[in-house]
Amino acid sequence: MQSMRRATHKMLNFFFYPKTIAIIGATANPKKFGNAVTINILTNKNLASKLFLVSHNTVEILGIKCYNSLLDINNEIDLAIILVPKKAVSQVIDDCIIKKVKGIIIVTSGFGEIDEEGKKAEIIIAEKCKKANIRVMGPNCVGIQNTQIGLNASFIQMPNPGNISMISQSGSIGCALFYALDRINLGISKFANIGNAVEISFNEILDYFNNDATTKIIALYLESLKEGITFLNLMKKVTLNKPVIVLKGGRTSKGMKAASSHTGSVATNYRIMKTAIHQSNALLCESMEDFITAIKTLSLLPLPKGKNIGVLTNSGGSAVLFSDNAEGYGLTLASFSDELQKKIKPYLIPLVKMVNPLDMIASAAKEQYFQVTKAMLDDPDIDIVVAGCVIPPFLEMKRDEHYKGVIKAWNETGRKKPVIPMFLFSQSFEDLNYYANKEQAPIFFTPKEAAFAIKILIEQVKTQEEMKNLV
């Protein structure tokens, strides 16, 4: 088993760290996916992999020589990416077998996701390749990415480099999530969309990411699973090692029907899966919004030592809405100790009531945010600090001063406790978001998002505690 796994990892390395790549179905026509993948691979100047293009009756594409057939290439090929029309795929596979390539990605669609004939065709391909000891990803997939080496073996955009690895059973959902992550400056280590997964399975990639040193967080968009038990056993192991965040498409009968039309496979019963995912200690999200929030939270915040939340704000209404959401998620507001009250009182105007949430009223500025956040972070009875704010459009306050006060306090206390800056609808304040990105600090934009972030932190703490009990 151990040696098998090592063998698998070695084989998957040919995909994520290929020395040589051949694109079969490369084209100069910008309206074809064969062009998109070629351009995507060429765009990353740091990529050390050697690229070979295979295209019938073409002398060169973008100044790169084209081969008429894979068999005309003299070098060994680690990774063959197939983009030819469906009817030509079988012949290309035969060439790959003769050429003894190590791995194949079949981007071409029209197989098992379409009809029974397509299912048969993809199984024949898988079996042929298995015999020849060649691993196959796809068909009907977007491809893979490894930002660590500048490899974009897909037709979607390359995300920023980072430490999240993602498997998405929908290429377009992957693409959309990249747009969302890009806005909050979070990056990806490795990405895979493996389509019909006729040979290399979702589980294998998950295991590979689990063993990948540059992957700190694993994010999964799931619609259906072929090997559910294997998946759940694997998930139990992976979550001991790194956080796994799951978004499940096909939670309802309508969604499952759409999923079955999408990938050609039967979607998994959500109720059963939900229980199982919870048992595996993965973090299950029910919307794209929550999924992004969970990734942001675990990427940018340390885990809390306990559950007691201290809230400060300049907006009474935001304290009310946060409290509603906190109760919705079963969160706990701390009681302010006499020591804490004494410490923060000098910075507050007399109208401020010494209760949690602490409404410092509209006149609170950078200094109040800094001092009170710091006092709460230093307080042994508070484990998590929520710094709420509606950015004041008055009193000549700077748009980013409150946030800077919060982050200053966080930095001065060594970022040991999680701080949740809850800055309502502040997405359009570019200076603020730029500063947050530079500081690698999060911003949460609504009370609901802030409360969900804390729920995620607390769930992840529970997982780590269970881990300790296992050791």
Next chain:
Amino acid sequence: MQSMRRATHKMLNFFFYPKTIAIIGATANPKKFGNAVTINILTNKNLASKLFLVSHNTVEILGIKCYNSLLDINNEIDLAIILVPKKAVSQVIDDCIIKKVKGIIIVTSGFGEIDEEGKKAEIIIAEKCKKANIRVMGPNCVGIQNTQIGLNASFIQMPNPGNISMISQSGSIGCALFYALDRINLGISKFANIGNAVEISFNEILDYFNNDATTKIIALYLESLKEGITFLNLMKKVTLNKPVIVLKGGRTSKGMKAASSHTGSVATNYRIMKTAIHQSNALLCESMEDFITAIKTLSLLPLPKGKNIGVLTNSGGSAVLFSDNAEGYGLTLASFSDELQKKIKPYLIPLVKMVNPLDMIASAAKEQYFQVTKAMLDDPDIDIVVAGCVIPPFLEMKRDEHYKGVIKAWNETGRKKPVIPMFLFSQSFEDLNYYANKEQAPIFFTPKEAAFAIKILIEQVKTQEEMKNLV
């Protein structure tokens, strides 16, 4: 009763359409709220109201002459805005009574929201003014706005002009909502934050907005209600006239506790209120996100004639996630008729399955979006069209072409049916959002948001049907 109401409206006109305004507590110090309100009123060059500044020992502020006392002004004063410290308010009120001003806004805080003494003080003010036939807003409030005449009698930013009127029991939540509305280019007609509402009540403002011709939609942020029965009877009447969207803070015991600390009043039991609001046919939202989506939806989309949804997309995953949310809200996906299938088939590649949601696959571009959206809008079996998209980063597609195809179809069919453009995480595509704003067309950014928008449309249709039965 009728004449009383007319009288009330006449009195409230002195607030929203004042001929003359006095700011008592104006100051040149930019760190004071008295300066913020002065600047806000002066900034709007179109405001025809005459402004008088009252400030002790000050000759002029920003080139405007200052009066030592309200009583030194020769003109009649429609609206007096009080920003002096709490201890000076009582004297200013006496001056207002002598001066026979028509209306007073007391911005100053430190009254009923703080303690019993403050409660007594504000009641004395209210009774004094009632005797003198002067209406009073506040104390402890942000103020009011009327974009129709360029009046910003508050210390927060002026929103864009529009046809939504808003009452917010939290000034800062109002401010945050303006940030959110601004990002989607929606504007406000009138805004009021009336703080402790010691004299002019929430209900009176609601009634005033109901009778205001420039108000098409009413949006309310509520924490607590003093006259619940009156409110609900009024709401039943208002919803017959225009849509009312409600966000309730203090839905939980934690939230109610925070609300009581915020406004000094006992928050209303949410379970009872929820039922009552539903009975009044107002649209109740449970988060700031939903509140903004509801406002956007009713501002920019016509109501559907029925409930059948047709979905097209270039992203199978988005179809799955939308379907999940549709089922969550009890929405209905239409069956595609033979006629529709025949009509759209020529525009689609053979791989596309003729099912709803229609996954046109990644290669679908402007022409496909235009033709298929138009065919669905023309189809008698479809009442609502969801045009889903993950903006493709490949095949040289323009970032806004899919959206333009959708809007072209919507425009050519006379915008009779609602179209829900569901463009996942497309907030950062400036061209797209600029075009949407220019066309006064919405964009929904996630499957959850798109499904919630449809839920709102269908709820509003139900209200209108009930209205017809009443007539």
